[in-house]
Amino acid sequence: MKRIFVVILLTFASVIAVCQGINSKAIEITNVDSDDYTTIETTKLRLKLPKTFTRRNATTYENMLAESYISVQPLDGDVNRNFYTFDKKSMFQAGIVVMKETFFKINGFEAMMIDGDQYINDKEFAVSILIIGNCTETFLIMGSTPKPIQNNMNIEITNSLLSVIFDPKMEAKPISESFSYKVNLEGTGLIEVSPMGDTRTFTDDGNLPSKTDDMTSLTIHETRSGIQFTEDQKKDVCTHRIKLYPLTWDEKSDLTPHKYSTRKLSGYEIYASGVSKFLKTEFIYQLVLFDKDRYFVITGVTYGDETKSLEMFRKVANSIDF
Numbered sequence: 001m002k003r004i005f006v007v008i009l010l011t012f013a014s015v016i017a018v019c020q021g022i023n024s025k026a027i028e029i030t031n032v033d034s035d036d037y038t039t040i041e042t043t044k045l046r047l048k049l050p051k052t053f054t055r056r057n058a059t060t061y062e063n064m065l066a067e068s069y070i071s072v073q074p075l076d077g078d079v080n081r082n083f084y085t086f087d088k089k090s091m092f093q094a095g096i097v098v099m100k101e102t103f104f105k106i107n108g109f110e111a112m113m114i115d116g117d118q119y120i121n122d123k124e125f126a127v128s129i130l131i132i133g134n135c136t137e138t139f140l141i142m143g144s145t146p147k148p149i150q151n152n153m154n155i156e157i158t159n160s161l162l163s164v165i166f167d168p169k170m171e172a173k174p175i176s177e178s179f180s181y182k183v184n185l186e187g188t189g190l191i192e193v194s195p196m197g198d199t200r201t202f203t204d205d206g207n208l209p210s211k212t213d214d215m216t217s218l219t220i221h222e223t224r225s226g227i228q229f230t231e232d233q234k235k236d237v238c239t240h241r242i243k244l245y246p247l248t249w250d251e252k253s254d255l256t257p258h259k260y261s262t263r264k265l266s267g268y269e270i271y272a273s274g275v276s277k278f279l280k281t282e283f284i285y286q287l288v289l290f291d292k293d294r295y296f297v298i299t300g301v302t303y304g305d306e307t308k309s310l311e312m313f314r315k316v317a318n319s320i321d322f
Contacts (some may be wrong), residue, residue: 026103026110031165040072042178042195044170045132045139048163050156057198057222058178068145068153070160074194075140079110079133082140086114086131095119096127109134109166113158118144126154130161134168181296183220184319188312190218198222202316214304218316221297229290238268238288241297245284247274262318265289265296271310285313289320296320 037046041058053061053070062069075082088098096116104111111132118125124147131140141164143157179200185192191206201208204216229237238257249255253272260269267289276282285300300313 026105029104029106029162031107031163033165037163037165039170041173043072043074043139044137044167044172045072045141046165046167047141047160049160050153052156053160058173059195060198063153066145066150066153068143068157070141070143070157071196073140073142073196075131075133075138077138078135079131079138082131082133082138083110083112086112086129091116104162106132106162106164107166111164113161115158117147128154128158128161130164132164132166134166137168139166180222180322182319182321183316184321185316188316190216190312190316214302216300216302216304216309216312218298218300218313220316220320221299222294223297224294226293228293229295234288234290234295235268237295238270238286241288242270242272242284242286245274247276247282247284249274250281260287260289262289262320264321265291267295273306283309285310287313287317289317 033046034048036048038049038061039046043059047070049061049070050063052063052066053068054063056062056069059073060069060071091098091114096114096118098114098116100113100115102113102115104113109132111130114127114129114131116127116129118127125144126147126149128143129140131138133139141161143161145153145157178195183200185202188202189204190202191204193201193203193206193208195201199219199221202218203210204214205212208217209215210217235257239255242255250273253274255270255272257268257270260267267287269285269287271283271285273281273283280303283300283302283304283306285298287298289296289298298313298317300309302309
């Protein structure tokens with residue numbers, strides 16, 4: 001009993017130490033709320049967004065012509081512990097080369113700005129990430145713009161991130177209300193985790209990544225294409241995406257897209273098994289559903305029972321409603 005008591009005391013002491021901050025030389029900023037601010041739904045943040053940015057979804061704003069965006073993601077736990085999580089090594093593994101780290105106190109709350117470069121499809125982007133919060137909740141705000149930078153867009157993004165007002169007392173909207181569609185998870189065993197941009201993620205234990213042996217997850221990504229695809233183009237979208245997975249496909253797997261329809265939408269599905277670089281067999285389910293000028297990519301992944309997982313993935317897809 002004494003040993004447990006000591007562990008509890010040490011744990012409590014470490015939390016207090018972390019919550020007091022890890023950088024006493026933080027730059028202090030005071031932001032005052034005004035009509036220029038926008039509330040970021042499903043969060044406790046308000047931002048002064050660049051004037052050329054428009055809403056893409058509840059947590060993402062963009063300038064499509066400039067290929068630039070600002071997106072907000074909630075994180076679990078204490079802000080200072082999250083500072084340690086986003087170190088240079090982990091950022092490099094995520095494809096971002098960190099150029100600079102700066103600590104702030106914004107309206108009294110600890111914050112850290114990470115500036116770096118990221119390559120996506122052989123194109124270089126300037127990336128700025130602001131992490132802000134308190135001892136119980138954290139938010140990550142990410143802004144990105146292509147290089148070479150046009151019209152000082154990186155400065156606009158940086159100023160927007162640093163304009164943040166974090167209000168722990170603000171009542172955030174439920175995640176499910178921030179999307180244009182609904183899904184029914186009843187009987188699936190899946191739990192929704194925090195969304196990122198246009199993507200909703202569900203896992204079999206509510207953790208990301210899942211901590212179960214099966215590590216079952218399902219994502220739904222909504223994309224507005226601005227065009228209506230031909231049937232051949234729809235098949236190409238489905239085929240192209242599944243070939244991006246770094247798996248050695250089972251020789252019995254059929255990667256041919258097959259027609260699939262739900263109550264509201266239609267598209268093409270592919271499902272197959274393959275071996276990962278960790279020599280584990282993964283079952284991949286992919287369904288692309290089309291709706292006028294947008295489409296939904298539903299992707300299921302599991303190490304578990306393929307037949308049961310296929311049934312469950314389809315059940316969620318069939319439940320998509322507007």
